[in-house]
Amino acid sequence: MLSLSDVQDARERVEAVARRTPLEYSHTFSDMTGAEVHLKLENFQRTGSFKIRGAMNRIATLSDEEQRAGVVTASAGNHAQGVALAATRAGVDSKIVMPEYAPITKVKATERYGGDVVLYGADYDEAQAKAHEIEREEGRTYVHAFDDEYVMAGQGTIGLEIAEDCPDLDTVIVPIGGGGLISGIATAIKEQYPEVRVIGVQAAQASSAADSLNKGAVQEIDEVDTIADGIAVRRIGDKTFEVIQEHVDEIVTVSDEEIAVALTYLLERSKTLVEGAGAVALAALVFEKFDYEADEVIVPALCGGNIDMNTLTTVVMRGLVETGRYLKIRTELKDRPGSLEHLIGIIAEKKANIYAVRHDRTSRKIALNATEVEIDLEMRGPDHVDSLLAALRGEGYEVEVLD
Structure with missing residues (x-):
């Protein structure tokens, strides 16, 4: 099995090309979670990821x-x-x-x-x-992406850096795809500081490691479908599974919606761009997927920042929807002067900002003297959304919230 000495031997080879990435204290996420959160910014690595x-x-x-x-x-x-x-x-x-x-x-x-x-x-x-x-x-x-001891050892140099830069470390949170990253980091940390917890995180729709750990043998899933494409594998490695069984304390999963929110928070509040796989560790912390104490020193590993711009647009929009910052609604109006003005008046009174308005008089679902209206809105959060919807429905509008 992979050992601490393997990781230490890898360090000199790795340092010839790879950067030592920052470990930064986050006031934002510490305040949000009650823990003492330090972000391992491996998205700043050469090529944009730990690989x-x-x-x-x-x-x-x-x-x-x-x-x-x-x-x-x-x-x-x-x-x-x-x-x-x-x-x-x-x-x-x-x-x-x-x-x-x-x-x-x-x-x-x-x-x-x-x-x-x-x-x-x-x-x-x-x-x-x-x-x-x-x-x-x-x-x-x-050259295997994860199920190779030399590859695992190279990824484990991140664990050496975390342990050196954060001597009070209590918990490290690590994404899992095939398991190479967490195997290396867990070995580097656990063989030096066995009391430190190592929490693994997978996307819920690519959760072979979580299932494997529960059943005590490697499990393969039929298909994967997640915005975290960097960890979208059907099966973890045999070698990585041995290390996970030995050194990883717990594996949790996060949904694509939770990943989108974490990615949006990082971009907006920390000015840090990550890909879906790079956001899963923070998502597990923000959405309390595991138990932790107040003021616990926690390091989420942000493992990559290579996100496609089209994907980023979609993910950020989903993050805004999930946090109540963006709302799309559909309702039906009488097709006569003043109907739209009255609807918009309610929206303006609730201080929601209109992005777009679309009319459709051709739908077979509505009466001939009616029009269907879709409106995209900028909102200030879940309470603001609830307040607007209550006001519209209170005025007799049948409002459908659209995905």
């Missing part, structure tokens, strides 16, 4: 023959960039298989770092099968 650490450690340990043959891997995006950069820096040819629906920003970044990108499959697991096919056909070394 460069494990990739660099693995490629630095290849034999001369393996380096000449080149490497291949599969990734949803972050590991792809890490392998491409690490391989290019070492003069090793890299071929990267990414799912067909991988964010275009991650595909382009991987190519810029020198990787030869092959798009294949609907998700990570199908891409991985293709990468193993290339491995056999071309004699390349497969």
Whole structure:
């Protein structure tokens, strides 16, 4: 099994390329949660995520023959960039298989770092099968995204940094996809400070690790569907599962809506941009997915910041909806002068700001002398939303809240 010495040995190799990322105290999230929250900002890492650490450690340990043959891997995006950069820096040819629906920003970044990108499959697991096919056909070394002790050790250098920069640490919260990150961090921390808790977090719709830990054996789920694409895998690794069983205290899950809220909070209140996978650790804390004490020193690991701009727009909008900052409603009006003015008058009285108004007189669901109206509104929070809806319904409007 992975050991502390493996992580310590990885440090010098990793430091040749990877940055030591900041650990910053957050007044905002400390006030919000009652804990003493320090954010590990791995989204500031080269390539935008922690993956460069494990990739660099693995490629630095290849034999001369393996380096000449080149490497291949599969990734949803972050590991792809890490392998491409690490391989290019070492003069090793890299071929990267990414799912067909991988964010275009991650595909382009991987190519810029020198990787030869092959798009294949609907998700990570199908891409991985293709990468193993290339491995056999071309004699390349497969660099696993997580189930490799050198990769795990490289990711564990984050744990060394956290322990050094936060000596009063009580709890660290770590995202889980395949388990490489949490395996490395948990090993680095638990073998030095066994009293520190390690909490793992998965997206609810990609929760193979949580299910595996509960059942005592690795479980594979049929499909994954989450905005946290960086941790969207059907199955954790066999090697990572052994470490998780040994060193991880608890695994919790968060919904996509909770991830969206955490991402929005980070962007708005901490001016910090993360991807969905980078927000899950904070989401677990903000939404109290595990028990903690007041003033407990907690470090959520923000593991990546590579989010597609189209995805960011959608996620932020969802975050605003979930926090009562954005509201879309539909109602029916009599199609006559003054009807819309009366409706807008109520909205103005409640001091809601109108983004857009849309009329539809063609719907078969309404009477011929009626019109359907959809209105997008800027709101100030859940209480403001409830107040407006109550006022409209009190005036006799049948109001439907739209997703």
